[in-house]
Amino acid sequence: MPVLLAALVLVPAESASASLASMHCTQHTLPVRLSETGAASYSMWGELCYRGPRQPRTVQLLVHGAGYNHVYFDIPYGNGYYSYVRAATLVGYATFNVDRIGTGRSSHPVSPLVNIAGGSVALHDAITALRSGAVSGTGFGKVIWVGHSYGSIYGWKEISTYHDVDAFINTAALHVFNQPHLNANIFPNFYGASSDPAFAGLGLDPGYLTSKPDMRHLMYYVPETSDAGALAADEANKDVVSYTQLTDLAAIVALPPASALTQGVTVPTLILNGQADPMHCSAVAEDCTSSEVVQQFESQYYPPQAQLRTVLIPKTGHNTVTSTTSPYSTAVMLAWSLSVAAPY
Template sequence: MAAFMAAAALLTSPAEAHAATAATAEPSCKPYSLPVRLSDTGEATQTMWGELCQPRDRRPTTVQLLVHGGYHTHTYWDFPVGNGYYSYVRAAVAAGYATFNVDVIGAGNSSHPQSGLVTGDAGAVALHDAITALRDGSLDGQAFTKVIWVGHALGSFYAWREIPRYGDVDGAILTSALSGYNLEHAATAVANTYPAIEDPKFANSGYDTGYKTTKPGTRGSMFFYPATADPAVLAKDEELKDVVPTAQTTPAAPPYGIRVPVLLVAGAQDWLFCQGVTVYDCNDSASVRAHESGSYLPEAKLQVAMVPETGHDVALATTAPLTDSIMLRWARSVAAP
């Protein structure tokens, strides 16, 4: 992984190259509303929204399932600031992959059932249905032969539940999801949320009180590191903030049963998983890997990349080009486009 980071750093201007590629490589994208279940024995009564993007000149054989974190939507992976600079979707499509960028159940354009129903297990079942649709061609009429899970925070925790249970992906890039955390910051994070209907943005949403959102002005300190925070991104992130059902925040069991290759990516200044955490040194990827490897089987071939001077939202930091490069280099080693 150090070699991946070094290679990315040796680019003449990784940030400018990334911005130019992302801006010019306009993907072909189409939205879908996919019927999904909340339990293995239940009916497909909910709808998961997602956008399938791919190169205009070819149909890839591998699709990356992009699963956002809590209090975000699919826009996390395709952020509308910087003309593609903060778009992992554009970077992945430019590298030849297809992406299916979803809103998890209880967020964005997807269904918002009673909050208590949207447990971690329920969300995992729904995401399994999405993967099944990608693999059997029922999403758009053409089947993908390989699927790579790309998660952020809550989207990575879903992978901890879904992948051991179904074994339906070929690899996983799990960002901002480590096992150590700052207890004081975790308590602050809880205090920084309130029922979404108390927020002007969601006052008329009809959500029950179990749907939570972040209080105004709290996201910057939790999700970003000042040295790599773009003021325009901070403002847009506050505007685009979303909700999380309370039941969804129940911690997932460690990912003991994952049997496919895994790359862990995190910001070395992650407010929750790095700052003040002593069980590993976030400035040393080997230290983090030594600690995290206890939760993964040998088949995971665990690799770890810590992005310097970067906070929790790795895709929205000014270091996003480096993060994208690391993720895509690893993806190519697991499944070619």
């Protein structure tokens, strides 16, 4: 992976030594709240990974998108080619790869409670646990939020509310959506999760949705950078999204630039997006002609303190980590991370 090597040459000596060690992972279940005044009666599952004998100073919190779970960042296919967890720990970071509330091994409350406000409180509790030492016994000094799609949009809300992270990697989340793609390939391909064999026995209420079988290639990928094996792994590990989250999203993206949630993001921010992302990029949505064009447009939604940097990944769709260009995306994300918050 030549592009990943470009990031590796920037790694500090201690991180380089750690990268030679095997990866150590532990699973944790954290008590979290869904409101500021509520009890921590829900649970968020996460996996903490790092290499070497000493815990790094900086952890990357990995927050997946809608219809996904933690597997997005560590897909079981390709011998690590598609694993962001593997790459990030190789350059010396710890990763805490979570299942958001309403997904995976975390709590599944009634679907109206699975929303942007409550989910942000829960993720704030997870960050607090990482910093306090409640996760591993030793607190982390710095936290980098790494979001994918809706996981980035959760970052818009959480970071602007709590200001508790040191940097933000925003992937697959721009401020304009491609409505024709949503109408043709997204909305028609969601259905009740209880109708899907993967979730039929979980007792989920009708407000939980999932993608119809074998439709994710149309929803999130482009043919030029799709891998049949990665698509199969994506399908096999798909998850759910609440209807409430979709309605929340519509309200969030309708906000004008001056009122955008991201106006409260005051830490260094990297926007990374597929240049052919069908969710955002089109003649009737956001102009993805170049990184500079997207940067100029998106900058109206962020304050100067975000020190915004934008990178588009050529010939790539919505899912940058699980497309064949994954090493390129990962190298950009990690090189930028090293420039703003080193592992040690």
